[in-house]
Amino acid sequence: MTGSARWGMTIPVDGVPLHRQAEVARELEGLGYTDLWTGEGTSTDGFTPLAVAAAVTQHVHLGIAIAPVFTRGPALLAQTAATLAATAPGRFSLGLGSSSDVIVERWNAVPFTRPLARTRDLLRFLRRALAGERIDEQFDTFAVRGFRSAIIPDPAPGLLVAALRPKMLALAGAEADGAILNWLSAPDVARIAPAVLGQAGVTPAARREIVARLMVVPTADAEAARRIGRRAIAAYLNVGVYKAFHQDLGRDALEPMWKLWAAGDRAGALAAIPDHVVDELIVHGPPEACREHLAQYVAHGVTVPVIFVLPAPGVDPLQACRDLAPR
Structure with a gap:
C-alpha cells in the first residue's frame, strides 16, 4: 500500500x-x-x-x-x-x-x-x-x-x-x-x-x-501548484508557533517572507517564498x-x-x- x-x-x-x-x-x-x-x-x-x-x-x-x-x-x-x-x-x-x-x-x-x-x-x-x-x-x-x-x-x-x-x-x-x-x-x-x-x-x-x-x-501544473502553496505557506507560517518551528528547523529561506509580512507587504511576502521551499512543504x-x-x-x-x-x-x-x- x-x-x-x-x-x-x-x-x-x-x-x-x-x-x-x-x-x-x-x-x-x-x-x-x-x-x-x-x-x-x-x-x-x-x-x-x-x-x-x-x-x-x-x-x-x-x-x-x-x-x-x-x-x-x-x-x-x-x-x-x-x-x-x-x-x-x-x-x-x-x-x-x-x-x-x-x-x-x-x-x-x-x-x-x-x-x-x-x-x-x-x-x-x-x-x-x-x-x-x-x-x-x-x-x-x-x-x-x-x-x-x-x-x-x-x-x-x-x-x-x-x-x-x-x-x-x-x-x-x-x-x-x-x-x-x-x-x-x-x-x-x-x-x-x-x-x-x-x-x-x-x-x-x-x-x-x-x-x-x-x-x-x-x-501537473507546477506553477499553479506553487501559487496555491505560497498562499497556504504565508497563511500558516507567519503564525508565531509555526514561525518559531521553522526557525528551529533552520529554514532561513523564509526570513525574507517573515520580514515582508511583518512590514505589511503581503504581495512581497508571497513572492519571497522560494520554489524549493514550496516543493519541500507542499506535495504536488x-x-x-x-x-x-x-x-x-x-x-x-x-x-x-x-x-x-x-x-x-x-x-x-x-x-x-x-x-x-x-x-
Missing part, C-alpha cells in the same frame, strides 16, 4: 456539500483509505464529521487532529471523546493540541496561557477520565471537582499530542500514544521522530504513532508523483500520512481523492 500500512484522508472533503459527506466517507473506505481525520479551524468542528463517518463505515480509523485544549472544558471534551469512542469501538483517536492564539484568544475569547502545561494537564485528566476514574483534583492549569464519565469506552481512544517544538514533542513521547505533525518536509520528520519514538512512555515506541497532515495540490504533481512524495514521509518515520487536498483550478476534489487512493 504505497509504502504504508495506513493511508489517510482529511474529511470533510472540500467542495462536496456536507449533506453528501456520509456517502463520501463510505466511498473513501471502499477505495482503501484506512484513516479519516478531521481538524478544527475555520470550517466544520472536528467531531461531527467523524460521527457521520462512524455511522456509515465498518473498519476505517477515525481521528481528530486536533481538538484544541483551551476551547472545550475538560469534562465536556472527555464526554465527547468517550461518546465517539463508544460509537466506533477501537476506531477513534483523539488528537490534542494547544492550537494558536488566533483560534483560542481572537476567535474563542479564551486566554492563550501556558499552552504546554494545559496540554499536559488535559492529557493526564483524559487518560484517567476515559478509564472511568472519578476525578477530583487541582491540576496546574485547571481544577476538576467530582467528575466521572458515565460512558467508559472499551477500548479507550488513543491520545495523541500535536507537537512541533522540543518540549511538546517530549510530552508526546513520554505520556501520549503518539504525535501529530504538520507543515514540515519529509527530511524534517527524521529529525523530529526520535523525540517521540525514543522515549519510554505509556505506549511502547513500537506502537506509538506519528500522524502527519500533509498538504497536497494534485495537479500528478497522482503518482504525489504518492511517491507522500511515501518519503513514511520512509522518514510517519506512520499515518493524512492527505489534505488543497483546492486547485480544474481539479475535482473528490476525483483527486480517488486518484490519490492507495495502490
Whole structure:
C-alpha cells in the first residue's frame, strides 16, 4: 500500500456539500483509505464529521487532529471523546493540541496561557477520565471537582499530542500514544521522530504513532501548484508557533517572507517564498508523483500520512481523492 500500512484522508472533503459527506466517507473506505481525520479551524468542528463517518463505515480509523485544549472544558471534551469512542469501538483517536492564539484568544475569547502545561494537564485528566476514574483534583492549569464519565469506552481512544517544538514533542513521547505533525518536509520528520519514538512512555515506541497532515495540490501544473502553496505557506507560517518551528528547523529561506509580512507587504511576502521551499512543504504533481512524495514521509518515520487536498483550478476534489487512493 504505497509504502504504508495506513493511508489517510482529511474529511470533510472540500467542495462536496456536507449533506453528501456520509456517502463520501463510505466511498473513501471502499477505495482503501484506512484513516479519516478531521481538524478544527475555520470550517466544520472536528467531531461531527467523524460521527457521520462512524455511522456509515465498518473498519476505517477515525481521528481528530486536533481538538484544541483551551476551547472545550475538560469534562465536556472527555464526554465527547468517550461518546465517539463508544460509537466506533477501537476506531477513534483523539488528537490534542494547544492550537494558536488566533483560534483560542481572537476567535474563542479564551486566554492563550501556558499552552504546554494545559496540554499536559488535559492529557493526564483524559487518560484517567476515559478509564472511568472519578476525578477530583487541582491540576496546574485547571481544577476538576467530582467528575466521572458515565460512558467508559472499551477500548479507550488513543491520545495523541500535536507537537512541533522540543518540549511538546517530549510530552508526546513520554505520556501520549503518539504525535501529530504538520507543515514540515519529509527530511524534517527524521529529525523530529526520535523525540517521540525514543522515549519510554505509556505506549511502547513500537506502537506509538506519528500522524502527519500533509498538504497536497494534485495537479501537473507546477506553477499553479506553487501559487496555491505560497498562499497556504504565508497563511500558516507567519503564525508565531509555526514561525518559531521553522526557525528551529533552520529554514532561513523564509526570513525574507517573515520580514515582508511583518512590514505589511503581503504581495512581497508571497513572492519571497522560494520554489524549493514550496516543493519541500507542499506535495504536488500528478497522482503518482504525489504518492511517491507522500511515501518519503513514511520512509522518514510517519506512520499515518493524512492527505489534505488543497483546492486547485480544474481539479475535482473528490476525483483527486480517488486518484490519490492507495495502490
